[in-house]
Amino acid sequence: MTFKQVELGRGGPLVPQLGFGAMSLAGMFGPTDEATSFATLDAAIAGGITFWDTANIYGMGISETVLGKYIAEKAPQITLATKASIVPGPPRTIDNSYDHLRSELEQSLKRLNVDRVDLFYAHRHNPDTPPEALAETMQRLIDAGLIGGYGLSEVAPGTVARAHAVSPVRAVQNEYSLWSRQPELGLIDLCERLGIAFVAFSPLARGMFGEVSIHPDNMREGEFRRVNPRFIEPNYSYNLAAIDGFRDWAHGKGWTVAAAALAWVLARGEHVIPIPGTRTPGHLNEWLGAADITLSAQDMAEIAALLPVGFAHGDRYSDSQAASVERYC
Template structure:
């Protein structure tokens, strides 16, 4: 497993991290004991950066993670987030009062006094990012958080935020399935010495040996509302994915490992953040952290899955309201 810094002055972590969103049923029913076993296995693989949020399962992901941290706190570099309310009338709240309330709630649920990396989960459009940075910097100065992160922002927002104080990490969806960060946020993170923490690097399961079957998505599976899985788009996407899967096998890799390796090849400041409660899946993901792709391999991957190849936008109308648009 490669190790990379979590921001300019951050700790060294495994280049592959662990996301906990699906520990609480985002992609279907979840078994807490299975999730806890996966966390333990991840540490042994070199996966030591665990990412969660106050809204994953409305706090249940943090509560589950606290059970693991009781015995492993010194081995885990922890990240959590705030800024999403799940209130349809006021979906984002970046006010100092709300952010403090949510930080205190996360600390209590996690059973910790300090979170190494704390993200603004979504930027409330009406509130200047400079004001939000001041709030986050106060949390840092109080010792409640170690570093500041921003999630799903535009490069211009990063530029303004970094003028106020150091941003250690930016979290964005980035994979062979979703390449928008190449339009500015990948470069912006490098310029500001911030880590680009790339969530869904396996494309929500599509860049794997067993791509999902949309007709089997359960009621709570968020992919049901994603246009790329529609009856019109999915067959077209699946055809491309088969070619990528065959190429991965021809090179002695699983498609998930190859997809992770591709993300990590984008720059030494890039961290891959897959989410899984399956030990077998995380083993495949972790293998990607040990693969160095050759120029010829990168060229062939680009031929198979060129920029913009996926049919359909990554989010439907409702989910598109939070991430900042750019370019």
Template sequence: MQQRKLGADGPMVSAVGYGAMSFADFYGPATEEGSMAILDACVELGVTHVDTANVYGNGRSETWLGKWLKARGGRPPFAIATKVGIQRDPERRFNNDPDHMREQLDGSLQRLGVEAIDLYYVHRRDTAHEIEDVTETLASFVKAGKVKAIGYSEIAPSSLRRAAAIHPIAAVQSEYSLATRAPELGLVQACQELGAALVAFSPVGRGLLTDRPHSLEACRTMGFMKNNPRFVEPNHSANLAYNAKFRALAADMGVAAASLAIAWLLKQGEHVLPIPGTRSVKHLKECVAGAEMDLTDGDMARIESVLPVGWCHGDRYNAEQWEAPERYC
């Protein structure tokens, strides 16, 4: 497994990490046994970066990760990232209040069973608090020794620069894949300029960039997917038609489609770190195999020819899902 830095002064971690949102029921039922098997596979495959959040499964993702770490004993084999900023009690809202963030940090530390979190993100910005003030709160966690580095999820380049003027930002997490190219409008460049990692979630396009994309019937059973513009008709059928071209190209190259999608992302810059999430060890292995590929300029041109910029039908979020993430402008 090739290694990349998690921020300018951060640790070296595997180029491909793991997104533990899959320990919640976001894309279908998750089991504790299956989640433990995924973590075992991460160790075997050399994955050393695991990403979670306090709201994934209402704390279940952190709890299961903490239980696995305790059972394994010794020094954690992962750089662990988690997040704060989304509150679901009594209703879903965004909360960057310092007291809330401090309370939630202590809860995450307890569930994970660690003394300090390697990377702590603000999951979503609460516009009632200026980003400079939120960054000061995060910096206080670093000073207290509870957090080693800080980051933001789904922010624009302009916000990143404002935050970085207060304290070094180790990483920005954003959706980035062959199906979602918006980060190339400034975020990829700003992260590189400021020494921040760009941690790419949904790097295989929520299944679109795999050999086994979700059927329309399956999408209708998933809370997020059933109302997402890319996974309803007529967009779903149009996207699967494009996926067929990509799957054919991957087959011609002798690799899984997911491997090729990950390899393309890794080629976008040494600071880009994909974190695929899955409940399948087989799929995890396909994603990790992308780190073993070294695509040529010719390979990249072939990929772009079957999946040109803007090929994906439908926005990546519907109006409600777009409530917090900052568009790239």
């Protein structure tokens, strides 16, 4: 069975309902190399996962460069998205200006070995930039033929509605998974009403919903998960215990943990497109069974009992990590 094809926003290209997040290819979560990255991308193509998502800041261009080399060598038929607007610090800032976004986009296109991308996100929204002005900037990039459409990331519903009224938003990308449920407070519904794709990043809870949950001791020094509240004790142990119950449940169904967790996200609506990430083909292949899973009402009830809304201990970001994220509740 293959993943359902859905619109990437109303009138946008058809993409599989499961995408690939390429941040891990930059070594953000551990060492990798070009051969392993290429094998991972080969596995994505073989599994029908042809909607790929990256950003200029992933390894400061490394992820885009790896993808660009793969595209130049193998010419895959893919739908491609990238992002810009985060300016590394210290201090870290957000720049939504036309000059900045155009310059960063042009550099991304060179690294990716393409003339345009299908989707270009403002990686974060600067509160000093009215959403209407940001939408006008993105429309200029569309008119210039550099992007097929634009998206917003880690934003509140009000920002989306205001930008969309000026120039239609193709996609909104926010964190969403069984342990990060904030988008259910209006954002997913708004996207459905407006015909916007909701692209769910970290749908496997940053490595927790795997056959073995990631452990803080196995994270490299300096990695942002080491200071993420959900991975710090005692929160980590509480979270692991809850997810272990879900792991046993998924295995009892004959499913991988990743496939079951992704099936839950896919069930939230046809406009919801999760983009898990990995740096190995083995982990990617654990996702593929999600295409064969149709969760019943009983399945959903059992999942809700195992992992009720709000089960996660600790915020999804530390205060410093959340500094550029729009909060709306």
